Amino acid sequence: MARIIRFHQHGGPEVLRIEEVDLPPPGPGEVQIRVKALGLNRAEALLRAGSYIETPVLPSGLGLEAAGVIEAIGEGVMGLAHGDAVSVIPPQSMVRWPAYGELVTFPAGLIVKHPASLDWQTAAAVWMPYLTAYGALIDIARLRREEVVVITAASSSVGLAAIQIANSVGAITIAVTRTSVKRQALLDAGAAHVVVLEEEELADRLNQIAGPQGVRVVLDAIGGPIFEPLTAAMSRGGILIEYGGLSSQPTPFPLPAVLGKALTLRGYLVHEITGNPEKLEAAKAFILEGLADGALRPIIDRIFPFDRIVEAHRYLESNGQFGKIVVTV
Structure with a gap:
């Protein structure tokens, strides 16, 4: 069993619920991650409120960014191993591939082994x-x-x-x-x-x-x-x-x-970038080089624990932050 965050109706931050579910193992071409930190985005508040470009079937998960450790690997995945420290490229659909959870599953093509210099909170705030x-x-x-x-x-x-x-x-x-x-x-x-x-x-x-x-x-x-x-x-x-x-x-x-x-x-x-493999590889190379030489470094405003996701979303919608809001798991 793993705890995930979902909403059963559209509305304010208070509709977010922490629930325990039994997640299946990763399928072919997929990777399952034990999450250490989540990066929050305004798109998630819009999805929750019912005003995002994507329309979910309720109940729905949410979330676009995570960092953690590989827990399990599906058939056919190459170049990744159990225990690797990784972060997640935002998926085309956070309804299909939600990131808010203790354990999450993503296509292997969206998984990046991030620089060892990054802590979990910073790694979750990059992509x-x-x-x-x-x-x-x-x-x-x-x-x-x-x-x-x-x-x-x-x-x-x-x-x-x-x-x-x-x-x-x-x-x-x-x-x-x-x-x-x-x-x-x-x-x-x-x-x-x-x-x-x-x-x-x-x-x-x-x-x-x-x-x-x-x-x-x-x-x-x-x-x-x-x-x-x-x-x-x-x-x-x-x-x-x-x-x-x-x-x-x-x-x-x-x-x-x-x-x-x-x-x-x-x-x-x-x-436009994440859906184009050639452009995504060029972007990853540019960003990873910038992270390595210090030209790029995420600015984190506040860190909330997983159990305070409602409070984190309220703060997200306050527009008072300077930089990224991160949730630790």
């Missing part, structure tokens, strides 16, 4: 943020040295990963945040500049920082009215990559800027 940021900035935008990149929702785990990845290639990072509370923390985390939405006019401030070259790359998780000032500050031929939708307000289409500057507005999900 979703860094794969998301890598796919947007490196694979799609081809971000280059000395280019200006704007990163909204910059204090999120993806935002902080994006700052580190942009810095690793020599780009100039502008972190956008709602209030001044996290300004210094963002500068300490490596942002070259910070723009505070409640205190500064976004387009003017971006133009002031970027100068004549303008902003070629924008990584946005918000949408809504922010689209207009963001595109107003972009350079000709620039690209805005949208990977979220945190704003509850309508997102206008900035037609004059898009036409006048030949801009690209592009939707993006991390599945």
